[in-house]
Amino acid sequence: MTATPIAVITGASSGIGAATARTLAAAGFRVVLTARRKDRIEALAAEITEAGHEATAYALDVTDRTAVDEFATAFRSLALLVNNAGGALGADPVATGDPADWRQMYETNVIGTLNVTQALLPALTASGDGTIVILSSTAALSAYEGGGGYVAAKHGEHVLAETLRLEIVGTPVRVIEVAPGMVKTDEFATTRFRGDAEKAAKVYAGVDAPLTAEDVADTIGWAVTRPSHVNIDLLVVRPRAQASNTKVHRTL
Numbered sequence: 001m002t003a004t005p006i007a008v009i010t011g012a013s014s015g016i017g018a019a020t021a022r023t024l025a026a027a028g029f030r031v032v033l034t035a036r037r038k039d040r041i042e043a044l045a046a047e048i049t050e051a052g053h054e055a056t057a058y059a060l061d062v063t064d065r066t067a068v069d070e071f072a073t074a075f076r077s078l079a080l081l082v083n084n085a086g087g088a089l090g091a092d093p094v095a096t097g098d099p100a101d102w103r104q105m106y107e108t109n110v111i112g113t114l115n116v117t118q119a120l121l122p123a124l125t126a127s128g129d130g131t132i133v134i135l136s137s138t139a140a141l142s143a144y145e146g147g148g149g150y151v152a153a154k155h156g157e158h159v160l161a162e163t164l165r166l167e168i169v170g171t172p173v174r175v176i177e178v179a180p181g182m183v184k185t186d187e188f189a190t191t192r193f194r195g196d197a198e199k200a201a202k203v204y205a206g207v208d209a210p211l212t213a214e215d216v217a218d219t220i221g222w223a224v225t226r227p228s229h230v231n232i233d234l235l236v237v238r239p240r241a242q243a244s245n246t247k248v249h250r251t252l
C-alpha cells in the first residue's frame with residue numbers, strides 16, 4: 001500500500017497558505033500546517049479533517065532555527081514543502097524606510113525560507129521524489145516605488161530558489177517558484193499598513209477581479225502535481241487587470 005504523500009505548508013494560518021492547504025488536502029496530500037497562530041491552524045486542520053482529508057497543525061515560527069530543526073525531526077521522508085510564510089511591512093521610500101521593517105521582512109521571507117528548506121531538504125531527498133515550492137512575488141522580479149524593503153526581500157527569495165535549483169540538480173527534488181502579482185486577501189495589505197483598513201482598500205480600489213488566495217493555491221496545486229520529471233521553474237500569475245507592478249487598470 002502506497003503511503004499518503006505529506007506536504008508541509010508554512011504560513012498556513014490565513015490567505016494563500018490556508019487556501020493551499022485546502023487545495024493540497026483535496027488533491028490527496030496529508031497536510032502539515034505551520035504558523036505562529038496556533039488557534040488558526042488548529043481550526044483549519046479540524047475543518048480539513050471534517051471534510052474527509054488528513055491534516056495536522058504545528059505551531060512554528062520559521063525564523064526560530066532551533067524550533068524549525070526540532071520540527072524537522074518528525075520527518076524521515078517528505079513529498080512537498082510549500083514555503084509560503086512571509087509578508088510586507090510599510091510602503092515608505094528607501095530614503096525614510098524603517099530598517100527594523102526591512103530586517104523583519106528579510107528575516108521572515110528569506111531566512112525563514114532558508115531555515116525550513118535546509119531543515120527539511122534531507123527528508124525531501126529521502127522521499128525519492130520531493131518538491132520545494134517557494135512563494136515569492138512579482139516584487140521578486142521588478143522594483144516599484146515604496147516597495148524597497150519588500151522588493152529586496154523577495155529578490156532574495158527568488159535568488160535563493162534559483163541558486164538551490166542549480167546546487168541540487170541531479171537529486172530527486174524539484175524547486176518551483178510561484179510569483180503572484182496583485183492578490184486580495186484578508187490580511188496582506190492590512191498587515192502591511194499596520195491595520196489601516198482605508199490604506200489597504202486603496203491598493204485594490206477600482207481593480208476588476210484581483211487574484212484571490214484560491215487562485216494562487218490552484219496554481220500551486222497544478223505545478224506540484226505535474227509528472228515528477230517536469231519542473232515549473234518560475235510561474236508568474238497576475239490578474240488580467242494588472243500588466244506589471246506599476247501598470248494596473250482601474251475603473252474609478
